[in-house]
Amino acid sequence: xKSVNVGLCGLGxxxxxxxxxxQRNLEDIARRAGKPVxxxxxxxxxxxxxxEVGEDVKISRDIFDVVRDPDVHIVVELIGGYDTAxxxxxxxxxxxxxxxxxxxxxxxxxxxxxxxxxxxxxxxVAYEAxxxxxxxxxxxxxxxxxxxxxxxxxxxxNGTGNFILTEMREKGRxxxxxxxxxxxxxxxxxxxxxxxEGIDAAHKLTILASIAFGIPLQFDKVYTEGISRITRExxxxxEELGYRIKHLGFTRKTAEGVELRVHPTLxxxxxxxxxxxxxxxxxxxxxxxxxxxxxxxxxxxxxQTASSVIADIVDIAxxxxxxxxxxxxxxxxxxxxxxxxxxxxxxxxxxxxxxxxDEIGQMAQIASIMSENGxxxxxxxxxxxxxxxxxxPLILLTHPVREKHMDKAIEALQGLDSVIKPIVRIxxxxxxx
Amino acid sequence: xKSVNVGLCGLGxxxxxxxxxxQRNLEDIARRAGKPVxxxxxxxxxxxxxxEVGEDVKISRDIFDVVRDPDVHIVVELIGGYDTAxxxxxxxxxxxxxxxxxxxxxxxxxxxxxxxxxxxxxxxVAYEAxxxxxxxxxxxxxxxxxxxxxxxxxxxxNGTGNFILTEMREKGRxxxxxxxxxxxxxxxxxxxxxxxEGIDAAHKLTILASIAFGIPLQFDKVYTEGISRITRExxxxxEELGYRIKHLGFTRKTAEGVELRVHPTLxxxxxxxxxxxxxxxxxxxxxxxxxxxxxxxxxxxxxQTASSVIADIVDIAxxxxxxxxxxxxxxxxxxxxxxxxxxxxxxxxxxxxxxxxDEIGQMAQIASIMSENGxxxxxxxxxxxxxxxxxxPLILLTHPVREKHMDKAIEALQGLDSVIKPIVRIxxxxxxx
Numbered sequence: 001x002k003s004v005n006v007g008l009c010g011l012g013x014x015x016x017x018x019x020x021x022x023q024r025n026l027e028d029i030a031r032r033a034g035k036p037v038x039x040x041x042x043x044x045x046x047x048x049x050x051x052e053v054g055e056d057v058k059i060s061r062d063i064f065d066v067v068r069d070p071d072v073h074i075v076v077e078l079i080g081g082y083d084t085a086x087x088x089x090x091x092x093x094x095x096x097x098x099x100x101x102x103x104x105x106x107x108x109x110x111x112x113x114x115x116x117x118x119x120x121x122x123x124x125v126a127y128e129a130x131x132x133x134x135x136x137x138x139x140x141x142x143x144x145x146x147x148x149x150x151x152x153x154x155x156x157x158n159g160t161g162n163f164i165l166t167e168m169r170e171k172g173r174x175x176x177x178x179x180x181x182x183x184x185x186x187x188x189x190x191x192x193x194x195x196x197e198g199i200d201a202a203h204k205l206t207i208l209a210s211i212a213f214g215i216p217l218q219f220d221k222v223y224t225e226g227i228s229r230i231t232r233e234x235x236x237x238x239e240e241l242g243y244r245i246k247h248l249g250f251t252r253k254t255a256e257g258v259e260l261r262v263h264p265t266l267x268x269x270x271x272x273x274x275x276x277x278x279x280x281x282x283x284x285x286x287x288x289x290x291x292x293x294x295x296x297x298x299x300x301x302x303x304q305t306a307s308s309v310i311a312d313i314v315d316i317a318x319x320x321x322x323x324x325x326x327x328x329x330x331x332x333x334x335x336x337x338x339x340x341x342x343x344x345x346x347x348x349x350x351x352x353x354x355x356x357x358d359e360i361g362q363m364a365q366i367a368s369i370m371s372e373n374g375x376x377x378x379x380x381x382x383x384x385x386x387x388x389x390x391x392x393p394l395i396l397l398t399h400p401v402r403e404k405h406m407d408k409a410i411e412a413l414q415g416l417d418s419v420i421k422p423i424v425r426i427x428x429x430x431x432x433x
Numbered sequence: 434x435k436s437v438n439v440g441l442c443g444l445g446x447x448x449x450x451x452x453x454x455x456q457r458n459l460e461d462i463a464r465r466a467g468k469p470v471x472x473x474x475x476x477x478x479x480x481x482x483x484x485e486v487g488e489d490v491k492i493s494r495d496i497f498d499v500v501r502d503p504d505v506h507i508v509v510e511l512i513g514g515y516d517t518a519x520x521x522x523x524x525x526x527x528x529x530x531x532x533x534x535x536x537x538x539x540x541x542x543x544x545x546x547x548x549x550x551x552x553x554x555x556x557x558v559a560y561e562a563x564x565x566x567x568x569x570x571x572x573x574x575x576x577x578x579x580x581x582x583x584x585x586x587x588x589x590x591n592g593t594g595n596f597i598l599t600e601m602r603e604k605g606r607x608x609x610x611x612x613x614x615x616x617x618x619x620x621x622x623x624x625x626x627x628x629x630e631g632i633d634a635a636h637k638l639t640i641l642a643s644i645a646f647g648i649p650l651q652f653d654k655v656y657t658e659g660i661s662r663i664t665r666e667x668x669x670x671x672e673e674l675g676y677r678i679k680h681l682g683f684t685r686k687t688a689e690g691v692e693l694r695v696h697p698t699l700x701x702x703x704x705x706x707x708x709x710x711x712x713x714x715x716x717x718x719x720x721x722x723x724x725x726x727x728x729x730x731x732x733x734x735x736x737q738t739a740s741s742v743i744a745d746i747v748d749i750a751x752x753x754x755x756x757x758x759x760x761x762x763x764x765x766x767x768x769x770x771x772x773x774x775x776x777x778x779x780x781x782x783x784x785x786x787x788x789x790x791d792e793i794g795q796m797a798q799i800a801s802i803m804s805e806n807g808x809x810x811x812x813x814x815x816x817x818x819x820x821x822x823x824x825x826p827l828i829l830l831t832h833p834v835r836e837k838h839m840d841k842a843i844e845a846l847q848g849l850d851s852v853i854k855p856i857v858r859i860x861x862x863x864x865x866x
Contacts, residue, residue: 021580021722031647032579034758034765128577134723136577144561144569146465147454147743214464272729275708289454290567290730290740296705297726307723310580318758325467325751332467 003036004317007066007097009088010078011044011051014102014129017302018076018309019051029310033317041069067092074316076309077101086110089125093117098323100312102129102305108203108219111210115328124323126312131204132157132281134304135297136311141285142211142330148287150212152252154265154431157204159279159299160188160195161227161247165264166277169235169244175228187279187300197226198247198262205249208283209260213253213338214331218260221340225263234353234424237395238266241379243351243428244274250429257341266351266397266428273431284431291433344404349378349428352396354413355421358385362394362418369416373409375401391420397428436469437750440499440530442521443511444477444484447535447562450735451509451742452484462743466750474502500525507749509742510534519543522558526550531756533745535562535738541636541652544643548761557756559745564637565590565714567737568730569744574718575644575763581720583645585685587698587864590637592712592732593621593628594660594680598697599710602668602677608661620712620733630659631680631695638682641716642693646686646771647764651693654773658696667786667857670828671699674812676784676861677707683862690772692779699784699830699861706864719866777837782811782861785829787846788854791818795827795851802849806842808834824853830861 006022008015022029022039030036042053043063053059060066067075067088075092077099079085085106092099094117101107107114107127118125128138132155141150156162160182167178179196182188194200202222210217227247238245243266252259267274272294276282281299286292298304316323356362363380370377381395398406410423439455441448455462455472463469475486476496486492493499500508500521508525510532512518518539525532527550534540540547540560551558561571565588574583589595593615600611612629615621627633635655643650660680671678676699685692700707705727709715714732719725731737749756789795796813803810814828831839843856 017722025580025582025721028582028647028764029580031764031766032575032760034760135726136573139572139577140569140728142465143748144572144744145740146747147458147462147740149458149461214461272705272708275705287740288458289450289736289743291734291737293568293728293730295573295726295728298724301724303722304724307578307580307720310722311577314579315576319752319755322752322755322758325755327465327467331461331464333464 003038004074004320005038005040005072006074006076006313007041007043007069007072008039008076008078009043009063009066011042011048012078013302014305014309015044015078016048016050017306018078019053021303021306021310029314033314035317037313037317041066041072063088064091067095067097072097073320074098074100074313076313077103082106082109089114090117093121093123093125096121096123098123098316099125100309100316101125101127102309104130104200104203104207108206108217111207111217118328122324124316125328126316127207128312129305129308131207132283133297133299133301134307135281135283135295135299136308137283137295138211140295141208142326145285145287145290145293148289150253151286151288152250153208153212153283153285154273154429155205155208155249155283156246156273156276156281157249157283157299158195158201158247159281160192161201162276163187163279164196165227165230165245165247168230168232169239172232174232175230196228198224201247201249201262205251205260205262208249209251209258211330212251213258214329214335215258215338216334218340221260223261223263223343227264230264233393234426237353237381238351240381241395241397242269243267244269245426246274248429253338256345257339259346260340261343261346264426266426267431271431286433344407345402347400347402349400350398350406351426351428352398353424354394354396354419355391356394357418357420358390358392359418365416365418366394366413369409369412373405375405375409436471437506437753438471438473438504439507439509439746440474440476440502440505441472441509441511442476442496442499444475444481445511446735447738447742448477448511449481449483450739451511452486454736454739454743462747466747468750470746470750474499474505496521497524500528500530505530506753507531507533507746509746510536515539515542522547523550526554526556526558529554529556531556531749532558533742533749534558534560535742537563537633537636537640541639541650544650551761555757557749558761559749560640561745562738562741564640565716566730566732566734567740568714568716568728568732569741570716570728571644573728574641575759578718578720578723578726581722583686584719584721585683586641586645586716586718587706587862588638588641588682588716589679589706589709589714590682590716590732591628591634591680592714593625594634595709596620596712598660598663598678598680601663601665602672605665607665608663629661631657634680634682634695638684638693638695641682642684642691644763645684646691647762647768648691648771649767651773654693656694656696656776660697663697666826667859670786670814671784674814674828674830675702676700677702678859679707681862686771689778690774693773694776694779697859699859700864704864717864724866777840778835780833780835782833783831783839784859784861785831786857787827787829787852788824789827790851790853791823791825792851798849798851799827799846802842802845806838808838808842
């Protein structure tokens with residue numbers, strides 16, 4: 001039985017995890033793949049003390065040596081970033097090698113070009129590890145749910161953000177405080193922008209939406225809002241209304257197009273997704289035949305992500321001479337006439353926090369503006385006056401409404417003399433089918 | 434592009450769902466499979482008014498006509514039961530046809546023989562729908578978690594049982610009452626034995642354990658206990674201790690062998706698995722690299738199960754001339770020296786409800802018996818005297834102990850004069866890694 005040779009580019013967190021899991025479970029992996037699968041070449045600027053690399057493994061300081069190694073069948077790209085990663089992957093493809101990558105940014109931004117090159121060269125570019133770390137969600141959607149017309153999906157796909165929101169809710173902490181802890185714990189980068197402003201989640205959502213609906217990758221069209229403006233008070237008020245605030249990637253297919261959005265979202269507390277806490281990830285998918293299914297697990301981490309990298313390696317190894325039966329984005333032809341909707345055209349319910357002067361008659365004015373814009377109110381929570389005793393927060397939950405109408409209503413509300421602070425709005429999704 | 438022809442045997446609940454979903458999503462399924470996939474032949478004793486079968490589909494009243502149809506590439510067995518289903522599947526295999534089945538009993542009991550025949554004939558027998566209905570759990574374990582040494586898995590894999598336990602907990606209802614409702618709702622059969630006595634769950638657990646650990650299917654070695662003896666009181670006491678009672682299929686690999694057991698289990702309420710309610714299913718898997726991942730969704734239903742049947746069809750269709758790269762039970766060779774442990778050798782914690790006379794000094798006697806058998810007590814809950822005011826229920830939670838030691842302790846406890854009813858024992862699993 002011919003063995004499959006793997007070249008590993010990058011020996012950082014995920015690279016070392018991949019090397020160590022492959023080495024530890026070598027025999028079991030071979031029994032599952034039906035043939036030996038070995039890392040034969042590592043490209044890394046320096047050794048990693050976490051890995052005991054034997055003498056049978058070639059080491060190169062130039063990662064491009066790996067993609068030029070004629071004995072390597074599968075190149076694993078774990079260096080991250082855009083430019084070098086892209087050049088590396090494209091050269092591997094043109095050298096006829098299959099590629100496995102955990103690089104969500106690369107796939108979300110350059111995936112269309114990369115997949116086209118792969119198809120032209122008859123090789124596979126696999127990316128299970130790029131979304132939700134160790135959760136086999138790409139496989140779940142692209143293969144497990146293949147019977148379904150997928151209606152929508154919602155994912156907690158950034159562990160750092162979920163950790164911060166969980167701590168804020170469970171311990172009444174404030175955002176900045178928890179972010180500092182997340183950085184100290186290594187969950188968040190020194191520059192936390194990608195995590196807390198939703199860019200990382202937008203990369204992953206881009207990929208999920210494409211495989212769910214058969215549309216090209218369109219990262220630049222994702223509406224993206226982070227969690228940095230979420231306050232302890234909003235977390236608390238949401239809870240009083242029976243909701244939890246989660247940072248979701250959400251995509252839905254409508255007759256007019258696809259909604260593609262990342263933002264904090266109120267989710268009913270009884271939904272399983274609302275109970276996914278800490279750094280864990282989960283993706284809830286609604287199919288027309290199966291209804292809801294959910295996939296839960298670690299969204300990051302060294303061996304956790306390696307689990308998905310190796311799953312991709314074994315997928316390719318199992319059918320090494322005949323790989324590529326699953327289309328890269330799940331469909332063999334692109335879905336036509338399915339534009340991404342601008343955020344003004346999406347329809348969702350809202351949580352509004354309106355800070356008003358503590359005077360009589362405010363509610364009538366507010367209700368009348370809502371009504372003029374065709375917005376129905378589902379629940380109202382009027383809180384005690386705030387610290388200075390002259391203002392009160394008024395919390396509204398609305399029925400679903402098109403965002404442009406809500407924009408107009410908020411503009412009008414903000415113009416009232418009695419409304420004395422910027423109105424806080426957070427979208428609400430019931431996630432019930 | 435050559436189209437793939439499917440022969441459907443059985444047009445009942447799952448059969449009609451499969452036909453209707455295939456018809457409704459025909460185009461999308463073809464785009465995902467990369468080729469047309471059509472049902473060309475149906476074998477069923479009678480028509481099903483839920484299905485509008487066109488004239489291009491051949492109908493046979495003898496299902497064996499389907500497996501003898503030279504134009505059929507994939508036979509879908511949805512008739513259920515053992516003997517006829519087995520004969521049908523074996524004949525399909527010997528005729529060189531791939532097989533898709535939702536029949537958990539058939540696979541759990543005759544799977545070893547069936548897979549051997551399939552391998553000898555170079556065809557695939559796929560069975561995603563046999564476990565947890567619409568959840569792609571077979572794919573998740575056999576492919577998605579292929580990198581991992583799987584430590585254990587725990588599943589809520591019988592929807593009827595989970596519905597009954599959920600109703601008992603949420604509404605304080607008694608078992609018999611909820612069972613009657615489940616039957617009226619169509620969740621439970623007229624003879625509910627398979628569901629409430631755990632046999633259905635044992636079929637599914639048999640399959641899950643084999644693909645997790647690479648062991649042969651050994652349905653006859655599953656320790657199986659149902660939920661019919663669970664009382665409202667135990668549900669309530671468990672809750673007071675921070676636990677929920679779930680009917681789990683549980684399997685764990687230890688140095689001595691594999692635990693293979695189905696029984697009511699106390700699960701900490703904060704675990705996501707403890708919050709899977711109603712007829713829904715979920716399987717939690719612990720891998721050495723990935724840690725915990727969980728798969729959640731509908732465990733039964735017409736189109737829900739059809740979703741998995743069609744996923745199997747498309748898997749085969751995508752690689753029709755080269756199918757069979759994933760070993761039937763996940764491994765290309767069988768794991769050696771891994772016997773199934775007798776239940777006396779399993780190790781688990783326990784919830785005990787001991788009904789004692791309301792007298793002083795009971796606890797000392799009980800504690801001494803536990804101690805003699807090497808059992809550590811983790812928590813004690815002493816309740817108010819029961820209705821007749823002369824007995825009190827004493828609830829103990831123990832640390833993990835080997836079952837044979839617990840058997841001995843219970844025998845001794847039961848011999849005490851002060852213990853006046855049979856002791857209730859329910860196993861406890863922390864499910865935390």
